[in-house]
Amino acid sequence: MPRRLAAALTLLALCSGVALAEEIKGTLLKLDLEGKTVTVKVGDDEKKIKINDKTEIGRVKDDKFTAVPGDKLPDLARLVDVAAKGRGILVEVTTEGEGDKKVGTKIVLKGSGKGKEKDKGKDKK
Numbered sequence: 001m002p003r004r005l006a007a008a009l010t011l012l013a014l015c016s017g018v019a020l021a022e023e024i025k026g027t028l029l030k031l032d033l034e035g036k037t038v039t040v041k042v043g044d045d046e047k048k049i050k051i052n053d054k055t056e057i058g059r060v061k062d063d064k065f066t067a068v069p070g071d072k073l074p075d076l077a078r079l080v081d082v083a084a085k086g087r088g089i090l091v092e093v094t095t096e097g098e099g100d101k102k103v104g105t106k107i108v109l110k111g112s113g114k115g116k117e118k119d120k121g122k123d124k125k
Contacts, residue, residue, distance in 0.1 A: 022095045022102075024049070027088035028109070031057075031077040038104060040093055049093055051104045059109045087112055 026042035040047050057076070058067035068076055083089045090110035095102050 024093045024095065026091065026093075027084075028080055028091040028107075029084045029088060031073075031080045033073055033077055038091075038093065038107065040091060041088070049095060049104045050102065051107070055104050055107065057107045057109070065106075065108070083112065 024040055024042060024047060026040040026047070028038060029041050029046065030037075030039040032038070036051050038049050038051055040049060056065070056067050057073065058065055060066075080089060089112060092108045092110060093104050094106040094108075095104050097103055
């Protein structure tokens with residue numbers, strides 16, 4: 001009986017830990033380094049997500065994550081502001097926590113927000 005209870009509690013702890021992590025895919029509209037937030041557009045909604053000094057921001061190339069160096073983050077914030085006026089930058093944000101304690105732990109830059117629109121107007125043969 002104690003083994004079953006321990007196994008059930010372990011399973012419950014693992015499942016609840018996974019439930020607290022969330023992946024948000026959308027278009028990055030704003031990277032506010034002073035306010036420590038990012039704004040991501042998902043569908044018609046805009047989500048403001050808290051970030052902290054431990055949040056990793058970068059891109060994946062050849063299945064390897066490369067973080068943007070801290071001294072380059074202000075340049076990236078300016079780039080995001082310019083890109084948001086156009087089609088934006090596609091991102092995948094991983095968060096942990098719930099409610100007011102939800103924090104972005106990793107932001108993966110996926111590229112420009114061209115999406116499927118780049119093929120519009122081209123004749124398919």
